[in-house]
Amino acid sequence: MPIKLENVGIAVRDIDATIAFFTDLGLTVTGRDTISGDWADTAVGLDGNHAKIAVLKTPDGHGQIELFEYLHPDAIETEPTLPNEIGMHRIAFSVDNIETALELAAKHGCYPLRGVATYQDVYKLTYLRGPSGILVMLAQDLTKG
Known part of the structure; x- marks a missing residue:
């Protein structure tokens, strides 16, 4: 199927x-x-x-x-999901430029949980809290361009 x-x-x-x-x-x-x-x-x-x-x-x-x-019915407020909790976790996006994406996110009061990390010179990535506490991962592929 x-x-x-x-x-x-x-x-x-x-x-x-x-x-x-x-x-x-x-x-x-x-x-x-x-x-x-x-x-x-x-x-x-x-x-x-x-x-x-x-x-x-x-x-x-x-x-x-x-x-x-x-x-x-009324929405039920819950604590934002932590990265190590079981269940629906995060939404991830690849971006061309992580600094530009973070500037756009900051306009909405959304900032990295800790900072921007580099994974094996392949990705720059970070988790941030989006609106309603949504965990959003942004990743820039360093092997492109």
Whole structure:
């Protein structure tokens, strides 16, 4: 059976702020909607499911994320995931220039957890906290250009 990854879904506190963060990094909004109704309750498994959603695509056209801001039921605040916790971990992006990407992230109040590391002269990479505490990895391939 062929299988294809469609997107990664992320529940967020403020969909507009999160869209601004990811579009500054280079993703493009391909759709926005507000969803509710029996079909949404059934698909998600929440009664009275009502959410704002947005789908964003990476510039290469292969990756997508889907953001949800729940209107009902109320969103549940949790502690941000730590890098060593079991479960959904992080979203990772390759960037042409990590310093430029970090400048864009800083405009949204998002900074590296510790700093930028170099892995075997192959990658410069870092983890940062994006909007709603999302762990975002940025990596620059040093073997290109």
